[in-house]
Amino acid sequence: MAWGLLAAWAVHDAEELATMAGWTRRARPRLERHVPWVPWERLDMSQRHVNTAIALMGGVVAVAAATGARTGGQSATFQAxxxxxxxxxxxxxxxxxxxxxxxxxxxxxxLVVIPYALWGWRRLRQADVPTAAGPSGATALAAFPLVLGGVHALAHVLTRRRPAE
Incomplete structure (x- = not known):
């Protein structure tokens, strides 16, 4: 079940890989009109940035899936x-x-993300796997947006154009 996380993520992120850079470019003018307080110029994503961010997140998800497989789904990291x-x-x-x-x-x-997540939790409950409730589980889950932001920040650093020397 734990390796299914990586498989479901790969299917989902293949869609993002194929659509994110072009969509953000096309949608930006409309988003700027409707939500002008967001710094959209900072959110531009080149295909190179998208590729890098997805690869970095793939590493995170692969580690989580491996940890989940090794622990029978008991890992707080996997559950988060x-x-x-x-x-x-x-x-x-x-x-x-x-x-x-x-x-x-x-x-x-x-079609993939939400059904897999619900199925995964159901499988953990059916196997009587303790879930990461309490402070450790909450901390691990709270780290998720930080990891996502960190992945995009690192992708930005790795893909930014450097001035010619």
């Missing part, structure tokens, strides 16, 4: 990434609703 992945899917649906249209990841979120 599983929860974060499911919430990420819900976030895609919210984004699509707010923008009243397609956003990258909106197709696989309800």
């Amino acid at each position: 990434v599983l929860a974060g992945f499911g919430l990420h899917g819900v976030g895609h649906l919210v984004q699509a609703a707010v923008t009243r249209g397609y956003t990258p990841g909106a197709v696989t979120a309800p």
